[in-house]
Amino acid sequence: MDDTQKPKEALIAEVHALREALRRNSADLDQFAYVASHDLKAPLRGIANLSQWLEEDLGPRLGEESRRQMELLRGRVHRMEAMLDGLLEFSRAGRASHAPETVDVGVLIHTVMARLPDGDTARLEVGTEMPTLFTERLPLQQVFLNLLSNALRHARGEGLRVRVEAREAQGFQHFSVTDNGPGIAPAYHEKIFAPFQTLVARDKVEGSGMGLCVVKKLVESRGGRVWVESSEGATFHFTWPRRIEAERS
Structure with missing residues (x-):
């Protein structure tokens, strides 16, 4: 019997079963992210502290190269902590709902x-x-925090410039965030929204690789979409539901 021949009650039962399976999977992901973010951070902090104590104890006996390696080790620890924080942020994105309120987007961006x-x-x-x-x-x-942070990390060293614009688009507000960085090759326009993806070595640009992934999840969970265009610099676009617009005073 194919799906078109199944009784309505059986189809409804299957839908409920799928929803329950998704709920359990989501709960498992939340639990994993919580454990990763909290329990794994303790040994990471221990490693960072031990390297600091060793450096202090050895003092002048520690050569410049060894000191550089200690700093590199602590940098790796901090990066791993950032990735764990990003994982927890991703697991929560799109799940929590917040009471709507009046938001002046221009003020929000400057803040x-x-x-x-x-x-x-x-x-x-x-x-x-x-x-x-x-x-x-x-x-x-x-x-906006993730998109502006991303723009600042990848903009050129001198003359950092970021532009934010908005326009209405069929029940949504269309926002764009443009930087004056080196741009992004078309082959990577989808890849950058995947978890833990960076286009620049983390030794050069710090980041967990989760910021754009979180943006995508937050936007899509509210019915919008996000994409990037790039030629001179990069422009990230996203749509956000307008809901009820408040009157300006």
Whole structure:
């Protein structure tokens, strides 16, 4: 018997069973991410502390090359901690819902930028059409935090410049974040949204490789989509539901 011949009750039962299986899988992922983020961090901190104590105990007897290796080891530990944090953030993204509130997106962008390293020295250009939305503040803030942080990490060393623009698009707000970095080859436009993916060696650009993956999950869980275009620099686009727009005063 194919699916078209199955009784309606049997199909409904299958749907419920699939939903329950997805719920259990999601719960397992949350538990794994929690364990990874909390239990695995303790031995990592121990490694970092031991290297610091060894360096202090040996003092001048520790050569420059050995000292450099100790710093490299601690850098690897911090990177692993960042990856574990990213894994936990990804497992939570899109699952938690927040009460909608009035959000002035222009103010939100400036607030996020001020929290970021190099955010106070970069040239931030915000379009004149920034909306005021009645929406979930924290998820939208996290999307901008990850995209702006990504832009600053990959923008050119001098003259950091980031531009954010917005326009309406069929029930959604279309946002774009553009940097003046080296750009992204078309072959990598999909790859960068996968977990733990970076296009630049982590020794050169720090990052967990989870930021864009989290952006994708947050945006898609709210019915939007995210994509990148690149020629001179890179432009990340995403759509976000407008819901109820508040009137500007």
